[in-house]
Amino acid sequence: MGAAHSPAPPPANRRLWVIIGVLAALLALAVIIIGVLWARGAPTPAATGGARPTPSATAAPSIAEPSAPSTGTASPAPGSSAAPGTPRPASCDELYSPEMVAAFGDMVLNPAWLDDPELDMKIGEDDPVLQGVIDANDSLLCQWAKPEGPSGAGVSTTVVWVDAADSATVQAHLADRGDDCFDQQGGLRCTTETFTEEGYFGESHFLRDGIWLATEYSSAGPEGYTLDMVDSLWPEG
Template sequence: MATIDRHAVRTASAFAGVALVVAALAACATPPPGASVSTPPTTSSPPPSSAALSSPAPLSEDEATALVLPGACEDIYSDAMFAHLTATAPPLNDPGHTTPSTELAAGREVLDVAPSLRCTWGGPSEYGLSTNVTIVDAAQAASVEQAAVESGMTCKPHAEGTICRTWEDLFVDGELYATVGETHYFRDNGWVATHWTNFAPEGYTEDIVATLWPSLAPTE
């Protein structure tokens, strides 16, 4: 049950009484006929200061280049690359394609907790690839990149970030069984990881970088 604040009730009653007295005095103070009544001059509000009208502060370089996680796999490729993948390695996101986008233990730990978009091409077979576009903090990015270097991947600068690659041929009884590889790209809060098997489209990761970071893509 609600508790009544008796002090508030007494205060409200007191204000009500004061209001009645003020109203009565106002009625008695009506000027006689012919008397002039002066009104106080009106004042206008000062114009807003220039600071209030100024535009928002520009974004910092890090804020301007920060990656926003795409909403769909179609959004991470150029039209030409998407058409190529559709023609050469369908389907997109087959539920039977469960290969992770990296074999790096540090990378899998980050993928378990970080916001990420997973895109796969090809069915559950020895042909296709899987990619994750992931939002990472500085510590997570450094951990995965260090793991990539320690695993023997070749890393170099690319589009104001770092791209790392590795690949190897797998043999069974002396016969070539499959060629597998990984490519990783790190830039600010973004990490693009791809693991592929017998399917490595030329310029695949570079196309994703140019699509997600268009202002950072190389011009040559």
């Protein structure tokens, strides 16, 4: 008898092995292509010495909000709310004649130390009705005192621009509290004064044509002080 031969694989099995061989070749080719592309691309983690960075989200550019334009509004001038034709002195210097300034001797107008709020001296601070009218209206504060500091003597005048209603309120209140009120130089004048062992203290009020001159004094004040201001405000008489 001759040598025995192995039977040939059936055709179906032969096709399966051919397909497997083709897929294996394609897979090997794909691995080679990926390796080449990777070598040409980003460096590996080993080459950079750390983990491969991941891209971060790009922050949107910030847009500055436009700032509100400066209004540059200045404080209103004294008496800016006064009725047309009402006297409007821009500063205390316009209130007094040269003779009255000389009569104060060594006292000066608005010395710097009076800017201390704890040493404030003005008419009405002890009278809530008068102070309320002052606070509600445009005003100009003028004070005479020693230049070196408090001495217990001084004169304080607040020029207040008032309407008819506020003027009537002040007049009625001064009369009710017992001030001596009388007509003088086209307006109403009200005064009160007290004498003690420490000196004399008093108030002088003058109301005319939309202006209230409210004065408080302590052991100081030349004769004719209020009427000197009246003459300066209404020089025509």
